[in-house]
Amino acid sequence: EAEVAQSPRYKITEKSQAVAFWCDPISGHATLYWYRQILGQGPELLVQFQDESVVDDSQLPKDRFSAERLKGVDSTLKIQPAELGDSAMYLCASSPRRSEGLHFGNGTRLTVT
Amino acid sequence: QKEVEQDPGPLSVPEGAIVSLNCTYSNSAFQYFMWYRQYSRKGPELLMYTYSSGNKEDGRFTAQVDKSSKYISLFIRDSQPSDSATYLCAMSQPSSGAGSYQLTFGKGTKLSVIP
Numbered sequence: 270e271a272e273v274a275q276s277p278r279y280k281i282t283e284k285s286q287a288v289a290f291w292c293d294p295i296s297g298h299a300t301l302y303w304y305r306q307i308l309g310q311g312p313e314l315l316v317q318f319q320d321e322s323v324v325d326d327s328q329l330p331k332d333r334f335s336a337e338r339l340k341g342v343d344s345t346l347k348i349q350p351a352e353l354g355d356s357a358m359y360l361c362a363s364s365p366r367r368s369e370g371l372h373f374g375n376g377t378r379l380t381v382t
Numbered sequence: 383q384k385e386v387e388q389d390p391g392p393l394s395v396p397e398g399a400i401v402s403l404n405c406t407y408s409n410s411a412f413q414y415f416m417w418y419r420q421y422s423r424k425g426p427e428l429l430m431y432t433y434s435s436g437n438k439e440d441g442r443f444t445a446q447v448d449k450s451s452k453y454i455s456l457f458i459r460d461s462q463p464s465d466s467a468t469y470l471c472a473m474s475q476p477s478s479g480a481g482s483y484q485l486t487f488g489k490g491t492k493l494s495v496i497p
Contacts, residue, residue: 325477373426
């Protein structure tokens, strides 16, 4: 069964450093999402792409976070500079067009020290 | 008030028990209702989704939606230790991208099934 691939699985970084996460969605999935999940909480949407276009980035802290999906396939989420409060699981998900079911990757666990 | 409310638990039950998990919501624009299961250090996986009010059954799992009360439930019959996980309710509404949806999740309920 096809899966959403994310890397790295774990990342430890010092505050004020830059960090980047990569996601490769299931082939053919038009919609790609980045979610942040703090321990004990549900995932919260950071940014949603439809093909290469941003559909919703209203919850993305744009002063430090950026996301791109240049060719409408894989995507990168960047944080610069990282802050202690950014420690969380960053989840990527994808879905086919006109489908409400999201397929999640196993996430990147970020620890900022 | 958050759009989706879910009791975080934790919930501990003996093996074989019937488990009931619930969420309430306030946004009438939600159209689809889902339950995700998340094992430790893994991403959420879709268990069930429903569109209309009523019940939907899949093996030991039954999802129930009551749109008039803005209340959804997941029942697990004959619970097994392998069901121990965090269960997240999620609700979706169309987003501005053509054919795309936006999900809002509950906090998740941590379930432990004791052998």
